[in-house]
């Protein structure tokens with residue numbers, strides 16, 4: 001009677017959300033301090049002061065229709081201009097306000113772009129492990145996700161990407177800093193990816209597009225990632241303010257199409273059309289203004305870095321195998337048995353809520369999301385110790 005695909009999606013929910021709901025119920029049963037909830041990537045560091053100040057200032061000074069009314073469908077022009085100027089001046093690449101589309105976060109950017117870009121059956125190559133919703137978003141646009149496993153450090157394996165590219169490949173999608181591994185791709189590997197895409201695009205009617213999903217761009221602990229438009233012309237950057245300035249619930253982000261991308265104007269029109277057909281209408285007007293006035297501001301990355309150091313150091317000392325996260329706020333842990341779901345169930349018995357890597361398209365790992373209070377990590381360490389002890393016994 002109803003759309004079976006949608007009914008199934010709604011009924012099964014994501015494994016991450018499922019675990020998060022379980023955690024909330026469990027906290028009610030045994031007390032919040034006794035559950036170590038590492039399930040969700042919900043930023044716990046406050047937004048920078050500029051965000052709160054702008055919300056208050058705008059609420060006081062702006063007439064309501066300029067704050068809470070509709071904006072133009074692609075966003076307020078002055079906001080798009082501010083974003084374009086920011087991209088140009090920060091990353092040294094050309095950008096035009098006419099190619100910036102304000103969205104309800106990276107998720108809306110992804111669904112709009114896939115609907116705009118993909119013709120039924122076309123493929124998107126994605127380094128694995130990857131953010132689980134990619135499969136849903138590519139699927140709704142009639143496309144097919146093609147995983148290409150990363151190397152042992154979860155960095156790009158160009159051989160695997162090359163082997164995954166077929167005549168029906170429309171795009172390669174990268175996410176750096178990465179969810180779920182914390183990998184930040186180096187300038188050299190991104191440049192090599194650009195060279196590969198150039199080579200594989202020769203002789204095609206349209207080049208292979210590079211999609212960069214960048215909600216964690218500023219959350220990195222060592223070097224900042226290279227701007228993808230600087231390494232390859234046919235690039236679309238999807239940005240979100242959810243993580244960098246802790247505004248996940250406010251739903252604000254953008255799509256930026258490189259002006260030197262093949263068919264840039266037509267692709268941009270298609271993105272607008274996709275947003276329209278999805279009923280997005282416009283991105284939240286108040287938060288368009290807040291975002292534009294706080295460009296370049298970042299929540300305190302030092303808090304995430306301190307969490308990373310504590311968690312990575314402690315787990316490594318205990319004997320867990322994990323790669324040091326270079327950015328974002330996730331640690332990808334080798335499961336202590338081949339079946340990651342069984343491992344996460346055993347962790348659950350110690351009140352440790354970890355997400356099995358099945359959700360991320362690979363086997364044998366669990367994701368630990370460490371955007372939590374430091375005290376949660378400190379209190380969880382005996383549970384991690386007991387868990388590994390169980391496997392050693």
Ligand code: PLP
Nearest residue numbers: 041105106107131175179240242
């Ligand atoms: N892309 C990645 C890699 C993510 O981790 C997330 C959220 O966790 C999103 C996109 C969606 O972000 P948003 O809240 O901006 O929709």
